[in-house]
Amino acid sequence: MEKRKYQGIVNKYTPKENRMYNGLVAFVVGGLMGVLGEILMELYSYYLNIPYKEASVFMIVTLIFIGCLLTCLGFFDRAVHFAKCGLIVPITGFAHAMQSAALEFRKEGMIMGLGANMFKLSGSVIIFGVVSAYVFGLLRLLIMGA
Amino acid sequence: MTNEYNNVYLNCVSTVSGPYEANGPFSKLYDKSYSDFYFGEKTFEIAESKLIDESVDILLNKIGKTRFQIDLHISGDLMNQLVSSNYAASRLGIPYLGIYSACASSVEGLIIGANMVEHKVVNNCICSVSSHNTAAEKQFRYPVEYGGPKPRYTTFTTTGGCSAYLTREKKGVRIDSSTIGTVTDMGIKDVYNMGGVMACACGDTIYKHLMNTKREVGYYDLILSGDLGIYGKKMLVEYMKTEYNIDLKNYDDAASMIFDIDKQPVYAGGSGPACLPLVAYSYVFDKMKKGELSRVLLVATGALMNTSMVNQKLSIPSIAHAISLEVI
Missing domain, CATH: 3.40.47.40 (Stage V sporulation protein AD)
Incomplete structure (x- = not known):
């Protein structure tokens, strides 16, 4: 059989993902994460007298901590299974990616296991984050001036 | 290539399953089931080799033989360099062949074993395979706890170890x-x-x-x-x-x-x-x-x-x- 004809059979019986539903769930869950972050920032600046701008750092640390804790307790993968990008795109997803890799490779030693593999998933986020920050920073400088 | 056999019998089999299979429709038919993925071991890879070890032990008990009376052990799994089979084989001490053709390893083992038994190269032979869900996830996909989203047409690696005993004795x-x-x-x-x-x-x-x-x-x-x-x-x-x-x-x-x-x-x-x-x-x-x-x-x-x-x-x-x- 020709490859193209066979691929036609495969495509015919491969079910399509419900993108509308997945997108909606991710939108709502991601939005709720934003609301949670905003509430935390308000609380920190109101009760702890931290300036609003600096409260964002405390908020991020809190969310990262909660994400890592839930990963270690084994709940976060189930949540990701449901909410998909609603939890992967926010900072919790980054923390989760590092934490899960760290948990996985801890048994292969601190240096060759945990250290070498912790950024297995999140390494590319950092690399391309830095590169795109540089490119967009340069663009901004060129278009809008210093 | 097709081979026909006149005198090879699958005398006895044994199965050890993991937690998801134990909740499936054939739960009562397995010889042994585990309710977690570690089976009391430290890592998933060691746990998988325990699956082969145990399935061979159960099989030897069933046929009433010791490991010294077995001529050949053929085993396969999904792990890199067949670690699960190799480590199980190192404990068993039976002459051993490691095989790989991914999920077709089970029948590949039976074919090699049947040919050797039929042509009297060996008198008897044990063919094993194993797979372990989380060990395979770790090797082929993402870290286990990451649980990255997957499309619904993907399949879920089973956890289990199975062994079969082949001889020319008319039984099974x-x-x-x-x-x-x-x-x-x-x-x-x-x-x-x-x-x-x-x-x-x-x-x-x-x-x-x-x-x-x-x-x-x-x-x-x-x-x-x-x-x-x-x-x-x-x-x-x-x-x-x-x-x-x-x-x-x-x-x-x-x-x-x-x-x-x-x-x-x-x-x-x-x-x-x-x-x-x-x-x-x-x-x-x-x-x-x-x-x-x-x-x-x-x-x-x-x-x-x-x-x-x-x-x-x-x-x-x-x-x-x-x-x-x-x-x-």
């Missing part, structure tokens, strides 16, 4: 013939669509087996494919119809049977080298003993996937081997 089930498949590549690149990758290899092997043995599809009471999943199963039926004009009768797929697909979070069904033998050595053997099935064709399918080659944008080759079993 007769091995009638076997067909060694060829590697097929139809250009499918989606690592989650294993059913699509393997359906063509499965179809080709079934066709070659029927041609070489001059049999009709209806000759078999059951044709059981390895791990195509609920969507791959439909692809195979359509492929057989359009390519070879064969209507698959009495056909089922072990991947679609091993789990309760509606209730368990297993996507399109099971996969892994242990998927087919877990069903064949429990449910199918049970039916053959009761006389409800007399001729069964097991077709194990394997996607010969490698993460480096997939990242290099190459398509995934696949293979299928078939073995025909008959009630004495």
Whole structure:
């Protein structure tokens, strides 16, 4: 059989993902994460007298901590299974990616296991984050001036 | 290539299953089941080699022999360098052959064993396979706790260890013939669509087996494919119809049977080298003993996937081997 004809059979019986539903769930869950972050920032600046701008750092640390804790307790993968990008795109997803890799490779030693593999998933986020920050920073400088 | 055997019997089998299989429809038919993924060991890889170890131990107990009375142990699994089989073999101390053809390893082992027993190279032989869900996830996909989203047509690696005992002694089930498949590549690149990758290899092997043995599809009471999943199963039926004009009768797929697909979070069904033998050595053997099935064709399918080659944008080759079993 020709490859193209066979691929036609495969495509015919491969079910399509419900993108509308997945997108909606991710939108709502991601939005709720934003609301949670905003509430935390308000609380920190109101009760702890931290300036609003600096409260964002405390908020991020809190969310990262909660994400890592839930990963270690084994709940976060189930949540990701449901909410998909609603939890992967926010900072919790980054923390989760590092934490899960760290948990996985801890048994292969601190240096060759945990250290070498912790950024297995999140390494590319950092690399391309830095590169795109540089490119967009340069663009901004060129278009809008210093 | 098809071989026929006159004097090889599958005397006895043993199965050890993991937690998801233990909640599936054949839970009561397994010799032993575990409720977690570690089985009291420190890592997933050691846990997987324990599956082979235990299934061989259970088998030796059943046949009443010690490991020194076994001439050959053939074993396969999914891990890099066959670590699970190798470590189990190092504890067992039986002369050992390690084999790999991904999820088709179970039948590959039986074919090698049957040929050696038939031609009196060895008097008896144990063929084992294992697979472990979280060990395979770690090696082929993401860290276990990451739980990255997957499409619903992907399959869920089964956790289990299975062993079979082959001799020329007339007991159990007769091995009638076997067909060694060829590697097929139809250009499918989606690592989650294993059913699509393997359906063509499965179809080709079934066709070659029927041609070489001059049999009709209806000759078999059951044709059981390895791990195509609920969507791959439909692809195979359509492929057989359009390519070879064969209507698959009495056909089922072990991947679609091993789990309760509606209730368990297993996507399109099971996969892994242990998927087919877990069903064949429990449910199918049970039916053959009761006389409800007399001729069964097991077709194990394997996607010969490698993460480096997939990242290099190459398509995934696949293979299928078939073995025909008959009630004495």
